[in-house]
Amino acid sequence: MHLAVPFALLRLGWRSRKNPAYRQRIAERFAFFPALDQHPRLCLHAVSVGEVIAAKPLISAILTHYPDYRLLVTTTTPTGSTTLKRLFANKVEHVYFPYDLPTVITRFLQRSQPRVVIIMETEIWPNFYRHCAKKNIPLILANARLSARSFQRYEALQPFTQHILQTIDTVAARDQQDVERFLQLGMNENNVQKTGNIKYDLQIPKTQITQGFAYRQAWGNRPIWLAASTHAGEDEILLTTHQQLLNDFPDLLLILVPRHPERSSTIATLIRTQGLNFTQRSLWQNPQTAVSNETSVVLADSLGEMFIWLKTADIAFIGGSLIERGGHNPLEAAALAKPIISGPFVFNFTDVFHTLMQANAAVLVDNPKALCKHVHQWLSNPSTAQLIGQNGQQVIEQHHNATQNIISLLQQTIAKLK
Template identity: 35%
Template sequence: MRFLYTLVLWLLLPFVFVRLALRARKQPEYWHHLGERFGFYPVKDLKPVIWLHAVSVGETRATVSLVAKLRAAYPDHQILLTHTTPTGRATSEQLYGDGVMRVYLPYDYPFAVRKFMRHFKPRLGILMETEIWFNLIHEAHTAGVPMLLLNARLSEKSAKGYARVASLTRCALQQLDAIAAQTADDAVRLARLGAQRVSVMGNLKFDIAPPQALLAVGVSLRRQFGAPRKVFLAASTREGEEALLLDAWQARGSAEGALLVIVPRHPQRFAEIADMLGRRGLSYQRRSENRVVPADVQVVLGDSMGEMFAYYAASDLAFIGGSLLPFGGQNLIEACSVGTPVLIGPHTYNFADATRLAVEAGAAVQVSDAAELILVAQRLLNDSGALAGMRKQGVQFVAAHQGATDKAMNVIAKVLG
């Protein structure tokens, strides 16, 4: 089965370059460091390497508490972070600077992942969340590199996909030295696919400490927005959601003078959203202008990277994007950690457990569509008591579910000692 899988990868190789070219039209960084995607690396460190793979922005942010504890526990090791997307790599640069090495993970061709293993010779490999690459895991196993799957999550939808290649999935999962899942449901789904040595660790994203520097930026942002004015944030919105949101926002006459702040998930869409706002006749200002927002401005376009904590801290209420349309939702824990009340749409399979717990705790409200989203937002923005209660519940909700990092370190210690 792995031979057939690899054969398909080779047949798809021309389309890999086409896909890179298409993505690079909007985000030129996709052409940068191209050799790394095939196992060619200019950087090397003489220290023994602990390697973590974090695909993009969310997974990279989730590594913060784990990287801090790894550096403290293993000071003679070099931390290597691998990524798949330019935004993930940029997030790593913002979080860690030169404190870690960072490269792209090679595509899952045997020659490329073999070169990766030979170049870095990691003492340990850690895959974050749902990264099951069949050749990567096989080559690590062959090279004697212990591999862990930490903070693992597997939705029903993803589990059905992996079940279609059951023997390939089972082999890869059984070559992992340990798996620590976010929830018991995730652990059960992984076990059904053949995983062994599965434990439950909770979610690393709860072990978050909002950066004080970004909270200070949030205070400054709030002054720019206008302290007395209510601020409704649409965070990490995905393609198609902004139009739905603005339709409902304009249909209800905005929210009695409230400022709408839209921060698209992907920076290559900033210009697209600016055009959308202009076509709709909405007065808007870009965050990058970095100036006071006049009272007649209806929308702020958050065209900056790495400031999500600041946006949350500057807002009265936040909608978490990726959930109005079936993208699976984004991380609501960051908003709750700074005490920002949360609204979230119906599509939350990427964060199903965290969403359920947040709603049960009173830190979030789940809505069915854009019309209900704006209706509930208007109601809450006019109810300071309700917002205060949700702020308190959000902070308590995050604190109550912390501890995943220590459990992850226990799993790692059994391998590294």
């Protein structure tokens, strides 16, 4: 197992080319951090930005229900770490999640001493899970999901998968399909419950809504569309689409929000190549005057401001979907009543998009031509676009209880420890 360490370090070095933060706090990934105090402690793992944001209502609920406990939140990525600190500051403890090596896991558990471990979604770490089981530390998979692709991969390793799953005390699955897939992989039916999707339990920051409204007022009554959480390979398509839309909507503004802000210099070059007038969020000195009537693109290369951009926009495109990335969470857009459009690759959020499309709140398109067509239609018929957005907002209101269901499972788990 320790032969993997050089490769892990090489991977950190490779990723640090774009994000230097990967070169920092490396010791934490080997569980070298000061031993934590002796207060009772819960541990929650959220791998990156999306999981941290999704876990926000659950983290808040844990802090409310268990004020005598410390809450240690681990992440894998620096952006996840930054988002966690922005959202919760010193209200939670934080270190990076350890590498899945036996000696590292042993050291992590000795130094953190969690009473219960909660893993957001479906991160499978065999050594970590086995060590928790040996130490009688209950393990809960919260908001657990298995996409068709993941299910097929785990099913191909059935004996190994079943052995690992049997170390999990409780699977809090998002929907009945996830329940069935966990059962098919060998989970005991008494240990799997449908709790709903915590991503519907959004906490909308009022300060961002106020800021977004102020931007919209300052920018005038021009049409605005948002491209949220874009990846390499999508920006070119979106910028070309924007150019085409400008022929009929010359004052149209595109807010382009890359999933990874460290790509901003590359994207800025693409925008210049297209000959578009743009402004870059990270360089703003006075936000109220940063966008002029001549500005065609806002390159929103910042973290944690998505609700600001959603508030300003009339239409939301959700990225990671024009390439085989699997899409990103569309529910923030739905919560603010924005009509949603996405590419065909949404396998990470199949159930969410299915629900939204059934409610006529979202559209999937197969190619750039269809993307341009639908955005054009919504820009031409703003009343129709508003009705579609309102449908999405109603979906959010109908699915708002997963956090409390997971808290109930946590309460049952902790009660068994006493």
